[in-house]
Amino acid sequence: MTEENKEMPQDISRRKFLRNTGYTVGGLAVGGILGSLIPWRKDDKTNNPPPPHEENFNQALMYFTPEQFKIAEAVTERIFPKDDNGPGAKELGVAFFIDHQLAGDWGFNARDYMQPPFYRGEKVQGYQGRLKRRDIFDIGLREIDNHSMQTFKKTFIELSGEEQDKILQDFEGDKVNVTTISPSGFFQMLRSATLEGVYSDPLYGGNRNMDGWKMRNYPGSQMAYADVIEKDFTKIKPQSLQSHMNH
Incomplete structure (x- = not known):
């Protein structure tokens, strides 16, 4: 030896x-x-x-800095808070979902037409600008913290829940003086991404333990219903895409 x-x-x-x-x-x-x-x-x-x-190696940052992640986690929790029905965005890992999306095609607007000329579109047309979503989130999260400091002399994560709601309401109502992005447009993008993270397949980083689906009695990614379709059933244990990949 x-x-x-x-x-x-x-x-x-x-x-x-x-x-x-x-x-x-x-x-x-x-x-x-x-x-x-x-x-x-x-x-x-x-x-x-x-x-x-x-x-859970899916719970790892791919784009956000730790500071951005903390703000995103706090913001999404106010949009989808924990209550008697179940966990909120923080426990569901929604900030990880958004982080992963920004690191991929969605963050780069890879499937959107991004060539000039750029005109201000109608609200029903969605985003019409030149900035990529990852750029919008960089600016938006920074401006949320800036507006928190200007309004309450504290960073966003240091505010009470009611104070955080006031900051987000200012963004939603375009009451924030930001010239590079639309405050209300950023809020709507953030809100949509939060709900997507709550209800997306856990494979993408959010909906941890499929708890978002469980609150809605949603069966998830079932391969087939042949074994239960003729039975008297009202609920099915949810399955994620990841469970199918492991078999």
């Missing part, structure tokens, strides 16, 4: 070590995985490792 093998703890087999290191990216262990590579000390008081913790 080589000196290197002698140094390898016996409670980690070489196969297990190689399998676990397969979860590293660019030499950096993805959050939570590094702990599984290190054996628990033999002199631990219980002599037992803690229970396994299932990491």
Whole structure:
């Protein structure tokens, strides 16, 4: 046995070590995985490792800065707050959904016609400008914080729920002096993205644990109803696209 093998703890087999290191990216262990590579000390008081913790790697930032994410999380929670019916946007991971969308085609307006000339369109025509959605969110979230400081001398996440509602109502009513974007247009985009995050498939980052669907008794992405269509049923346990991909 080589000196290197002698140094390898016996409670980690070489196969297990190689399998676990397969979860590293660019030499950096993805959050939570590094702990599984290190054996628990033999002199631990219980002599037992803690229970396994299932990491949700879909809950990771792809576009937002941590500061932007905190504002987006607080804003979406006011738009879709937690109540007696179930969790709010924060628990449902809606800010992660929006973050992932901004990092992809939606954030780049990849499927929209974005060539000039640019004219102010009617409200029923939707957005008609040159800025990409990711640019609009960058500006909008910054201006939400700026308006909070101007109005209450606090950042948005430091405000009470009622004060946060006042800031958002000012955006909705175009009562904010912003020249680069339409405040009401940004609010409507933010509201739509929030609801999409609440009810989208969990594969896309929101609707955590399918709780958004459960509040509506929505069955989700069922492959077929052949086994229940002739039965007297009112509810079906929801399924996500991710569950089908795992089979």
